Amino acid sequence: MTQTTTAGAGLSTTASRIRVLVAVMLFVTVVINYLDRSNLSIAMPAIAGELDLSKAQQGLLLSAFGxxxxALQIPGGWLVDRVPPRVLYPVCLVLWSLATFFMGIIGGFAALIVLRLMVGVFEAPAYPINSKIATVWFPERERATTIGFYTSGQFIGLALLTPVLSWLQSVLSWHWVFVSTGLVGILWAVIWYAWYREPRDSRANDAEVELIKSGGGLVDLARERPERARITRGDLATVLGRRKLWGIYLGQFCLTSTLWFFLTWFPTYLVEYRDMDYIKSGFLASLPFVAALVGVLISGVLSDFLLRRGASLGAARKGPIIAGLLLSTLMVGASFTDSTALVIVFLSVAFFGNGLASITWSLVSALAPRRLFGLTGGMFNFIGNLSSIATPIVIGLIVTDDSFAPGFAYMTVITIAGILSYVFLVGKVERVEERG
Incomplete structure (x- = not known):
């Protein structure tokens, strides 16, 4: 993070670094967020065996979260524009963690679907909150690094904790996968409420607040009350009527399709198509997440480095995204080898590319109309996360008992569509103005 000195009344004041703590808090929250999204994929082979679920039923259950x-991304974005993150985030954390906890207590296919739907309801505002906090707390030149850092939480948690949860399942049962992750989320909600504050209400000194503000951070955004209490046709016309915004919406759908393959079908692929036990599959399933983590950490640093070296905002932000999507197309190579080692290499390179491309929220920060951050972020996440519905269902319908190749072909086509979206639709990266 950048550190600066400001002069006032003949004295020199060094900017504090409270925003680093904020980045760490976002990181931990994302770890928990993604554990509660992916824990079902870890438990799915055991659940499917116990409940005798078909591939189509597994796809339906895996898609229930999505x-x-x-569906609630737009209402969630509206809520983010009106409820402070200090209050909204812990409330959401407690509610989705309780739903996760009860997935380990209540059995049955229908009950699991209902609880999984509830997890999706209460996680809906999470990433719009993250984007708003990053916009409020960090200057533009640090924002991609920050987004890359907290986004890496989804991969660090999955890389390090997937083997742990797999071991817990093998020693106890699949029920404990949900009980343990639910309890962790409830504990973190309490910590978040106790520690998080907006910049001017926090321990950040005036020099740090000025550093953020002068660098493009909207430190007073939380204090600005929306002029209208409801979403208007003009608001919707703005967020739905601009080519640039549709470029990032469609690009996000294609990018997150790869992520949702790994969050849903990947463990089942290793167990059922590669004949691995839970312990071995848990270890190998973690390797692509490690690769994705490396990609995420590189992406933010690389993007901000390019920006500081004089690259345009568009080149600095879109360059890593497009390069990462190109690498993700290598997933199709897994269809042409019988070697498990090569399969893991292909998928690790593909997921590294997905991580490299994961700074897409920096484009939301750069393009969203000033007054409509929450609504734009909600629309971005809504369209992007339609992949959480499409990916598990489509793969469940097109794969056969003997071959997963159609699933890899589908993922490759979707990734190519994402590249075309960023190249031809987004264009120059500049803030979209509201319609009059």
């Missing part, structure tokens, strides 16, 4: 998560 139905409510995607």
């Amino acid at each position: 139905w409510t998560y995607a």
